[in-house]
Amino acid sequence: MADERLDEAGFARAARAGFARERRTIGFAWIALLVLMLASLGSAYLKLGPWNMAAGLVIAGIKAAIVAWLFMRLRDAGTLIRLAAVAGLGAWCLLVALGGIDYATRTQTPSPVQRPQQLLPAQAASEPG
């Protein structure tokens, strides 16, 4: 009986300590997310050329990782749940990569990022004679 009471007291202490730790983690994560949001806003007003988009996406990636790892608790999740989370991301990367191969190599509606020499064969073919 006394042992059971001790166990209950121990469980309650562990629950309180666990909650205090979790609350601290959520607080720090929230502040980090707001600071990163302001960093993202500030970086958009700097003239960084193509690095503006890179900075915005990298900061967004860090924010998403904080939410997934700490708020969505992937850090405590089992392998199966982590696999399910990564599977969606992996499938999306495949979608963009395969779609991008088409759009980045088109000669009829080229993108500004495509090099002129990449378009030369199509231009030569369309010229008369």
Add this chain to the structure above:
Amino acid sequence: MTATTLTDAPTEPGLDPDAGKLGMWVFLASELLFFGGLFAAYLYGRSHLPAGWAEGSRHTDVLLGTVNTAVLLTSSAAVALAVACEEEPRRRRWTARLLALTAALGVAFLVLKGLEWHAEWREHLVPGPAFALHVAGAQQFFALYFVMTGLHGVHMVGGIAALALLARGRSHRRAWASARHVEAAALYWHFVDVVWIFLYPLLYLVSRHG
């Protein structure tokens, strides 16, 4: 305290305590592909019509977009705290309040978004014959802007309804408002937040220095 403790709460006999979480993660993976097609379309427009994308983005309301981002990040922290409270018996009374706070922040987000859409309507930024901008691609940018933010808004409405229902269920001690359901709803809400985290720089912060 780990998530395992939360799922140690009584569940239906024979049900794996992690089944609900796994089911929600699989659903979220499919949702990622749902939004993913739109993000892929965005990347195509951004690389092929950069001038129109820059002009369109400069006409979005960066102040309201930033405030809404802060509101959504705060709501995510609130619902994470609600799940943590659920695991500590002495803090459980806070779960319903934090769920209600999260839903209220979601409503605030939608109200601000509604004001933003209204202003864009008045400024003729809705694609159509009277569209105000004359740079190639700007109209496509705003078409994608309204589809992406609209779809995100629909997901917000679903999340707000689920959280408000759970908050009411918890405060009335209904059995269906269980810890498992609170955690699943919180996962969904965080996903909606993650989608916005990417929408914010892609829609509001293109060529702001120009």
